[in-house]
Amino acid sequence: MGRCNGRCTLVGFCCLQLVAALERQIFDFLGYQWAPILANFLHIMAVILGIFGTIQYRSRYLMMYAVWLVLWVGWNAFIICFYLEVGRLSQDRDFIMTFNTSLHRSWWMENGPGCLVTPVLNSQLAPEDHHVITVSGCLLDYQYIEVLSSATQIFLAVREPLPSGPGSGWRGPHRTFLSPRGEQRAPRGAAHTETRQVEGWMLRGGRNHSLGGITPCR
Structure with a gap:
């Protein structure tokens, strides 16, 4: 949902x-x-x-x-x-x-709720191909x-709830977006920041592992 x-x-x-x-x-x-x-x-x-x-x-x-x-x-x-x-x-x-x-x-003029339509015969007010009627008793x-x-x-x-962006979903404080295929994807800046943090951690870990507590010779 x-x-x-x-x-x-x-x-x-x-x-x-x-x-x-x-x-x-x-x-x-x-x-x-x-x-x-x-x-x-x-x-x-x-x-x-x-x-x-x-x-x-x-x-x-x-x-x-x-x-x-x-x-x-x-x-x-x-x-x-x-x-x-x-x-x-x-x-x-x-x-x-x-x-x-x-x-x-309007169609509702003669067919409204409770309306009683009575034709007026031999009326001189009716144009050609038309007839005069009286409508009474309409509830509305x-x-x-x-x-x-x-x-x-x-x-x-x-009251139309127009979205700010088509196909965007919000999940949690990190604002995870949904792609058209339903796959989750993070914002561009967050993805690059996380990659840099992982790369920095790997470099620091590799340096400590390679040195092993031994001072290298010059």
């Missing part, structure tokens, strides 16, 4: 992020939310690179993953602001989530469900 303590924790958090991203991707597909679909796809690819970099000791992949987490937190913060209509953002006017290509809303409005989903993504990203 001591060898992969930090790496196993990082892989575990990456797996949680992957499951949460896949769950979110499914519901965004059902709601035709094209912008979140693209962002979720990029996030899934970044998480897979993070898992691969952690297991294969690739620091470059971990750096890319860390940079993406910053962008991912910013994107989820924007989604929270959008659904809470912070500033000039408005769900009735802006269709950013669908790239302004359709009037689709769809915008708050989207906010909770984004807040969960931010929590998983912020």
Whole structure:
């Protein structure tokens, strides 16, 4: 357990992020939310690179993953602001989530917990190929469900235990490192110091053994 303590924790958090991203991707597909679909796809690819970099000791992949987490937190913060209509953002006017290509809303708007959907027949407000509905009785409005989903993504990203160096383990006060094959290796300076001490001891021992307490002739 001591060898992969930090790496196993990082892989575990990456797996949680992957499951949460896949769950979110499914519901965004059902709601035709094209912008979140693209962002979720990029996030899934970044998480897979993070898992691969952690297991294969690739620091470059971990750096890319860390940079993406910053962008991912910013994107989820924007989604929270959008659904809470912070500033000039408005769900009735802006269709950013669908790239302004359709009037689709979040899937949770009609399928939230306890929601009762009633179609309004012969309504003059409905555009072509659309219909008007009324939603009532929801235990939790769809915008708050989207906010909770984004807040969960931010929590998983912020709590990510990024290691200081890929594949490094710590054992004892001498900081023994683990190579990618699991072999122990000491720091470079410690190895050279130990070798010099052994060589010095051998020279002193050899001198005493060769002299044997007899003063050499000049």
